[in-house]
Amino acid sequence: MNYKEHKSEPFWWGMFSQGGVIAALLIPIHIFLGGIAVHLGLIDAELMSHERLTGLLQNPLVKLYLCVLLIFTLYHAAHRIRFTLAEIGLHSLAKVLPFLCYGGALVGTAVVLYILWVLF
Amino acid sequence: MSDHKTIKITVLRYRPEEEDAPTEQTYEVEFRDDWVVLDALNHIKDHIDGTLSFRWSCRMGVCGSCGMMVNGEPKLTCAAMLRDYYPKEVRVEPLVNFPIVRDLVTDMTDFMDKLKAVKPWIIREEEKPVSEGEYRQTPDQLKDYKQFSQCINCMLCYAACPVYGLEHDFVGPAAIALGHRYNLDSRDEGIQQRQHVIASKEGIWECTYVGECSVVCPKHVDPAEAIQQTKVATTTNRFKSLVMPWGNKT
Structure with missing residues (x-):
């Protein structure tokens, strides 16, 4: 067997790993705030209103935060989906899957940037 | 009765x-x-x-x-x-x-080949003569790798690993953990000679951290942790070498 160090994989795994930390730490807070706390009356619904939240998007720090939150988690999902698909039987597509999955994350990145910086 | x-x-x-x-x-x-x-x-x-x-x-x-x-x-x-x-x-x-x-x-041939590939022995750039004495180590330096040195090559981790079951080219838990054991050893200078095997597509990157290898390990080596540590170190070094290409590449 001729082994060769894989030069690009640390980048994808690094994005996956950072995305995993962000997804595990921050996404539950957003689910709680937007999905549970408002409906239970724990926080004022007005604070989470569409107008107020879109208003917050004018702040570049909020945009930056959302970029980190959304983009890294896309790469986390892409990496996980790539390996899950290979392991549930699409092993013959192992060479194509990185392009499909990370390509999807790249498209997602462009969409996030477009929404945050062009639409708002 | x-x-x-x-x-x-x-x-x-x-x-x-x-x-x-x-x-x-x-x-x-x-x-x-x-x-x-x-x-x-x-x-x-x-x-x-x-x-x-x-x-x-x-x-x-x-x-x-x-x-x-x-x-x-x-x-x-x-x-x-x-x-x-x-x-x-x-x-x-x-x-x-x-x-x-x-x-x-x-038939253990596949495992033996992989074990040999990670060079699980102390590699020195230059051996010092016996007259200069042994390579000494502090208890803390021993602690760094001791857990990973407990492997008895029983191959239970290969039988438990679903990734190895699907992908026989995967270097696998025990061999990677043993390579990691020597990389962590203060007396060893062979990390570069192992890196192309350990950080290959068939090496650490094939592992999806299922963790069954560590569950079945009778010696509590925790090969999944060895693989995870190696992934973090390799990724950190890769990003470092991109940001600081002039830096020390280890």
């Missing part, structure tokens, strides 16, 4: 000169509270059926020879107490993910 207790041991048999595919055979042996599965197999071999083949040596969890599937789980048969299964039947099969040579004996 006699209080003579017995237990059924069903063993996978494969005699390539006699049959094309594995079959199974059930033996009824005396149940003893202090017997392990290996004792029952040795009882079968010595008193019931001398044709049954299996590997064993030390009988005390040190040699790593007697790894088999016991009721579907990779176990050292010298550490699997019969009383944990009694009165149910015990099913003994060869370690999965390896070709069967005969009965419970598997």
Whole structure:
């Protein structure tokens, strides 16, 4: 067997790993705030209103935060989906899957940037 | 009525000169509270059926020879107490993910090749003469790698690893953990000679951190942790070399 160090994989795994930390730490807070706390009356619904939240998007720090939150988690999902698909039987597509999955994350990145910086 | 207790041991048999595919055979042996599965197999071999083949040596969890599937789980048969299964039947099969040579004996060639590939020995750029004495180490330096040095090459982790089951090119838990053990050793200077194997596509990147290797490891080596540590270190170094290409590449 001729082994060769894989030069690009640390980048994808690094994005996956950072995305995993962000997804595990921050996404539950957003689910709680937007999905549970408002409906239970724990926080004022007005604070989470569409107008107020879109208003917050004018702040570049909020945009930056959302970029980190959304983009890294896309790469986390892409990496996980790539390996899950290979392991549930699409092993013959192992060479194509990185392009499909990370390509999807790249498209997602462009969409996030477009929404945050062009639409708002 | 006699209080003579017995237990059924069903063993996978494969005699390539006699049959094309594995079959199974059930033996009824005396149940003893202090017997392990290996004792029952040795009882079968010595008193019931001398044709049954299996590997064993030390009988005390040190040699790593007697790894088999016991009721579907990779176990050292010298550490699997019969009383944990009694009165149910015990099913003994060869370690999965390896070709069967005969009965419970598997072909270890693939693992041995991978083990050799990670160079699990201390590599020095230049050996100092014996007259200059030994390479000394502090207790803290020993602590860095000691856990990963406990591997007995029993291959239970390869039988437990679903990734190795799907992708036989995967270097695998024990070999990577042993490479990591030497990379962490303060006396070693061979990290670059191992990196192309350990950080290859077939190396750490194939692992999806299922963690079954660490669950079944009888010596608590925690190969999944070794792989995870290596992934973090390799990724950190890769990003460092991108940001600071002039930096020290380790």
